[in-house]
Amino acid sequence: MSALRALGRAGLSFFERLGRGHIFLLYTLGGLPATLYRWRLLTSQVFALGVLSLVIIAVSGLFVGMVLGLQGYNTLVDFGAEESLGILLALSLVRELGPVVSALLFAGRAGSALTAEIGLMKTTEQLAAMEMMAVDPLHRVVAPRLLAGILAMPLLAAIFSAVGVYGGYFVGVGLLGVDEGAFWSQMQSAVDFHDDILNGVIKSFVFGIAVTWIAVFEGYDTAPTSAGISRATTRTVVNSSLAVLGLDFVLTALMFD
Amino acid sequence: MMHSKWIETIVGAFVALGLGALLVLTLRISNLSLAGFGADSTYEIRAMFDNIGGLKVRSPVKMAGVTVGRVNAIEFDSKSYTAVAIIQIDKQYTQIPTDTGANVYTAGLLGEQYISLAPGGSEEFLKGGDVITDTQSAVVFEQVIGQFLYGKAAESGGDKDSKE
Amino acid sequence: MQNNNQELEPLVRIRDLCFRRGERVIFDHINLSMPRGKITAIMGPSGCGKTTLLRMIGGQLKPLSGSVRVDGQEVTALSRGALMSLRQRMGMLFQSGALLTDLPVFDNVAFPLREHTRLPERMVRDLVLMKLEAVGLRGARDLMPSQLSGGMARRVALARAIALDPMIILYDEPFTGQDPISMGVLLRLIEQMNEALGTTSVIVSHDVREAASISDYIYVLSGGKIIGEGTPVQLDVSDSEWVRQFMDARPDGPVRFHYPARDIAEDLLAGGDE
Numbered sequence: 001m002s003a004l005r006a007l008g009r010a011g012l013s014f015f016e017r018l019g020r021g022h023i024f025l026l027y028t029l030g031g032l033p034a035t036l037y038r039w040r041l042l043t044s045q046v047f048a049l050g051v052l053s054l055v056i057i058a059v060s061g062l063f064v065g066m067v068l069g070l071q072g073y074n075t076l077v078d079f080g081a082e083e084s085l086g087i088l089l090a091l092s093l094v095r096e097l098g099p100v101v102s103a104l105l106f107a108g109r110a111g112s113a114l115t116a117e118i119g120l121m122k123t124t125e126q127l128a129a130m131e132m133m134a135v136d137p138l139h140r141v142v143a144p145r146l147l148a149g150i151l152a153m154p155l156l157a158a159i160f161s162a163v164g165v166y167g168g169y170f171v172g173v174g175l176l177g178v179d180e181g182a183f184w185s186q187m188q189s190a191v192d193f194h195d196d197i198l199n200g201v202i203k204s205f206v207f208g209i210a211v212t213w214i215a216v217f218e219g220y221d222t223a224p225t226s227a228g229i230s231r232a233t234t235r236t237v238v239n240s241s242l243a244v245l246g247l248d249f250v251l252t253a254l255m256f257d
Numbered sequence: 258m259m260h261s262k263w264i265e266t267i268v269g270a271f272v273a274l275g276l277g278a279l280l281v282l283t284l285r286i287s288n289l290s291l292a293g294f295g296a297d298s299t300y301e302i303r304a305m306f307d308n309i310g311g312l313k314v315r316s317p318v319k320m321a322g323v324t325v326g327r328v329n330a331i332e333f334d335s336k337s338y339t340a341v342a343i344i345q346i347d348k349q350y351t352q353i354p355t356d357t358g359a360n361v362y363t364a365g366l367l368g369e370q371y372i373s374l375a376p377g378g379s380e381e382f383l384k385g386g387d388v389i390t391d392t393q394s395a396v397v398f399e400q401v402i403g404q405f406l407y408g409k410a411a412e413s414g415g416d417k418d419s420k421e
Numbered sequence: 422m423q424n425n426n427q428e429l430e431p432l433v434r435i436r437d438l439c440f441r442r443g444e445r446v447i448f449d450h451i452n453l454s455m456p457r458g459k460i461t462a463i464m465g466p467s468g469c470g471k472t473t474l475l476r477m478i479g480g481q482l483k484p485l486s487g488s489v490r491v492d493g494q495e496v497t498a499l500s501r502g503a504l505m506s507l508r509q510r511m512g513m514l515f516q517s518g519a520l521l522t523d524l525p526v527f528d529n530v531a532f533p534l535r536e537h538t539r540l541p542e543r544m545v546r547d548l549v550l551m552k553l554e555a556v557g558l559r560g561a562r563d564l565m566p567s568q569l570s571g572g573m574a575r576r577v578a579l580a581r582a583i584a585l586d587p588m589i590i591l592y593d594e595p596f597t598g599q600d601p602i603s604m605g606v607l608l609r610l611i612e613q614m615n616e617a618l619g620t621t622s623v624i625v626s627h628d629v630r631e632a633a634s635i636s637d638y639i640y641v642l643s644g645g646k647i648i649g650e651g652t653p654v655q656l657d658v659s660d661s662e663w664v665r666q667f668m669d670a671r672p673d674g675p676v677r678f679h680y681p682a683r684d685i686a687e688d689l690l691a692g693g694d695e
Contacts, residue, residue, distance in 0.1 A: 043268045051271045090286045121522075129519035132479050133533045133581075134508035140536070155275025162278035165286060184285070191287040192315070201279070 021217045024138070028146055028216070031139030041144040049110040049145070049212075050152030054159070056109055057102050061160035064097055065089065065167025072168070073176050082178050086187030089168035094191065094200045095256070098161030100248050103207035106153060107240040111215035114145055115236040118219025119229040127220075142216045149215070153208025154201050161200065199255045206247055211240040299326065299345040300385035304359040304372065309340045310395025311370045312361055318344050318372045325350045328372065342372065346383075354379040355387065361395035370395060430493060431456045432589055432621045433478055438487035440473065447473055448484070449645035455589075455638075460615050460622040462632040464667065465642035471625040472516070474642075475591045478623070479513060480504045492588065509537055512582030512590040512620075516597060518574035520566040526553070526577050527562040533584045552580040556610060572603025579610060589621040590614060596628040608635055629668055633657075641667055 035042055072088040118141065121127050127137040165187075172178040191197065215236045222232040306312075309331065318326040326346035334341050346353070356377030363370050377391075433455035440448040447470035455461040463471050476482040477489050480496045489496045494507060520529050530549045534540060540548070553559040556576040566574060575595065582590055592611065596604050612635050615622050626632040633639060633653040641649040641656070641664055649656060649664035656664055666674030682688065 040265075043265050046268045046271065047264045050275075051267055054271065054274075094282060094286065124522070125515045125517055125519040126521055128481065129513070129515055129521075129578075131481060132508055132511065132513040132515075133536065134505040135533075135536050136505075152271075152275075155272060155278070158275055158278040158282060162281045165282075187286055193283060193287040194315075197279075197282050197287050200282075 017221070020221065021213070024142075024217050024220060025213055027136075027138045028142045031136065031143030032147055034139055035143045035147055038144070041140075042148055045144045045148035046152055049106075049114070049148050050156060053106055053109045053152070053156060056105055057156045057160050058163050060101065060105055061093075061098075061163035062167040064101060064160075065093065065164030065169075066171045068092060068097075068164070069168035069171030069176075073172055073178065082172075082176075083182035083186055085168065085172045085178050086183040086185075087190040089165055089172070090187045090191045091196060093161040093164045093168075094196050096248070096252075098164065099157045099200050099204035099207055100244060102157040102160040103153065103204065103211055103244045104241055106149075106156060106208075107211045107215070107237055107244065110149065110152075111211050111236050111240050112233045114149070114212070114215040115219040115222070115233045116229055118142070118145075118216060119222035119224075119232050122220065122222055123224040123226075123229060138220075142220060145216055146212050149212025150205065150208045153211070154204045157200065157204035157207075195256070199251075202255075203248065203251050206251060207244050210243045210247055214240040214243060298348050300348060300351075301329070302344050302346060302383055302385070302387050302389060304342045304344060304389040304392055305334065305337065305339045306342060306359075306361060306392050306394055307339055308361075308394035308397065309342060309370075310361050310397055311363075312342065312372065312395065313370075316371050318346065318374065320350070320353070320374045320376065325374070344372065351382060353383045355381045355383055356391065357383065357389060358391040358393065359389045360393040363396070430490075432492055433623065434488075434490045435474075435478075436488045436490075438477070438489065439485045440470070440477070440482075441485060446645045448487075450487070451642070451645070451647050453640055453647070455621060455623055457621050458615070458619050459637040460611070460624060460635055462624045462626060462636035462639045463642060464626055464629060464632060464639060466667070467627060469642045470645070471627075471642060472593055475513065475593055475623065475625055478591060479508060479511060509533075509585055510588045512585070512587035514575065514578050514582050514590065514592045514595055516594040518566075518571075518578040520569075520574055520578055520581070522566050524566075525562070526558065526564050526566070526569070529566065529577060530562075530581045530584055532581065537585060548584065549580075552584055553577075555583070555613075556580045557606070570603075572599050572606065575599070575603075575607065576610065579607075579614075583614060583618070583620075586618065587620065589623065592622065592624045592626075594626055595624065596626055596631050604631060611635060629670065633668075643667070 068089055069085065072085050073082055076082045076084055076088070118127075121137075121141065127141065130137045130140060169183065173180045173183050218232040218236045218239070222228045312328060312331065314328055314331060316328045317324045318328060326344050328342050329345045330343040332341045332343065333339075342359075353374065354377045356379045358375040358377065360373045360375065361370055362373045374389075383389075431454040433453070435451065435453040438448045438451050438453075440446075453461075453463070453474075463474060465471055473482060477484055478491060478496065480489075480499065483497055487497075491507060492510070494503070496504070496507070499507065520526075521532065524532065527549055530552055531545050534545050534548060538545075550559055550562070553562055556579055558573060558576055558580065561569065561573065561577070566577070569577065595607055595611065599607065608631060611622060611624070614620050615635075624632055624636060633656070636653060638652055639650065639656055640647055643663060649659055649661050649667075651659065656668060659665065659668075662674060665671070672678050
């Protein structure tokens with residue numbers, strides 16, 4: 001009986017948080033137009049979220065591309081189809097790995113930092129102080145961060161995919177001797193701008209919204225203690241990773257049916 | 258405040274890098290150069306097929322293996338019970354004879370389907386809105402196999418008959 | 422006529438205020454008034470809801486019932502916009518200072534000015550330097566909050582609280598954890614703000630002697646009720662047991678030393694059986 005009650009309570013608190021998260025998002029979105037006027041706030045956040053994530057994204061993209069090049073070559077060469085390496089690389093990077101892996105890395109690198117920052121601001125009463133100064137922290141603190149995350153994510157995913165393709169090119173063409181012309185021409189004939197590249201960008205855009213939203217909400221909703229911050233940071237990484245993978249399935253089903 | 262100029266510069270460079278990566282993906286990796294046919298740079302012709310098989314919107318249209326256009330839409334004509342493929346041809350290929358034939362072929366054994374144009378000998382060329390009627394349907398694999406099997410069966414049946 | 426009324430009415434008037442958190446009753450029908458231009462101290466043991474009271478005056482918390490009027494406006498019923506414009510006329514000094522840690526001292530003090538006014542940057546600079554001068558930290562304008570001592574951080578926060586020349590300043594435990602020197606500095610600053618600017622001040626504190634030395638009127642809160650009130654002199658000679666325990670810092674009295682528990686003998690005998 002008590003197990004049933006605990007289940008019910010967990011369910012209720014889940015819905016409560018879900019509702020709070022959406023109300024929070026609504027209020028924050030109200031602050032977006034004002035953020036556009038104060039682009040200094042925005043640039044400093046694009047710097048913190050985008051530029052500082054650049055190295056990990058680029059290096060990961062390079063290695064993922066190189067591994068794909070190596071594995072793909074080993075598989076394709078058995079069928080004498082190693083020229084299709086370009087297709088394999090480009091499609092898997094642009095459609096899936098670019099948006100998904102860079103969103104996961106973004107959640108770990110920038111999302112957790114966002115949560116910790118906002119959580120600490122709440123714990124040290126900085127958010128309450130802003131409220132008392134008649135400044136809405138949702139507009140002043142959260143909105144620029146949300147917008148910066150949403151803007152940075154597709155750019156990071158594009159960089160990831162581009163670097164990955166060149167990583168695979170380096171391994172496939174440079175080291176394993178795939179024909180360069182066939183590599184590029186097959187890639188170009190198979191990858192479609194609308195179906196593949198635009199859909200990839202849409203995916204990473206959606207992931208950017210999900211990851212940044214979860215990160216700022218978890219930070220804002222932190223229990224104001226050090227244990228609370230660490231819990232919130234963990235939740236950000238776990239929840240946004242799950243959200244990214246779940247959304248990826250839904251989006252893939254919608255786009256490539 | 259001292260650093261804000263510097264940060265703005267870096268952020269600007271970051272955005273440029275991201276957009277540049279997108280541009281690389283677009284131009285180097287995808288087939289945008291063909292997907293980018295606007296209404297201005299193409300003209301439209303139609304082709305009636307009894308069966309279009311696996312042909313899809315945006316499938317390539319080739320002449321002698323060179324992609325000259327794309328399928329823009331596929332409709333069903335309920336009067337003649339045929340499929341109408343609406344094709345966008347790049348303006349640079351204006352000299353396609355009016356008696357050109359159109360076939361639906363498959364790239365490789367299992368590849369995607371495309372329309373292949375076989376030029377005729379006419380002195381006149383296709384204009385926007387013209388219709389190609391000299392078409393050959395897509396090869397439906399089941400039909401081919403079915404015909405093959407019937408043929409085999411008939412052959413072996415014939416053998417039996419002759420022995421008896 | 423109306424002006425006259427406003428003069429007579431206290432700046433903050435709290436009537437019949439009730440609040441509880443979970444099962445715990447924080448306020449049980451309390452009444453307070455904070456007259457204009459005076460320093461009012463609210464004292465009481467830790468956890469008696471003093472900070473909660475400040476948050477209600479600032480409209481960050483809504484009471485269960487009762488009325489909180491600030492400058493003739495019912496805070497509990499204000500729209501969001503009206504509350505925001507009321508808050509622009511309030512300054513609050515948080516216990517921790519609550520400086521924005523990613524901005525240097527100068528930008529912290531400039532923050533309310535930049536958010537709420539369209540003053541040119543030159544004017545902002547002049548104003549900020551004046552406010553910093555008032556708290557004696559003009560030379561520290563380029564430091565980051567992490568480089569400040571606790572007392573300095575609180576002074577910067579005070580400079581920020583007075584940046585928009587508020588009509589009322591709420592001090593949340595301004596003396597806690599301060600060494601005697603910075604305590605003296607803060608005391609003098611609070612008095613100065615009050616005298617020079619005519620600002621109404623509300624101090625929430627459990628540092629009895631310090632708070633009593635500068636305030637005009639004192640409320641003593643405990644267990645959700647006001648157990649004593651009066652001028653510092655009146656409280657000094659009060660013979661209420663509650664007030665005496667608090668003012669003289671007696672460990673035991675009406676406010677029990679022990680958190681409610683069962684009898685100790687019983688507890689010890691119970692051993693680990695429970």
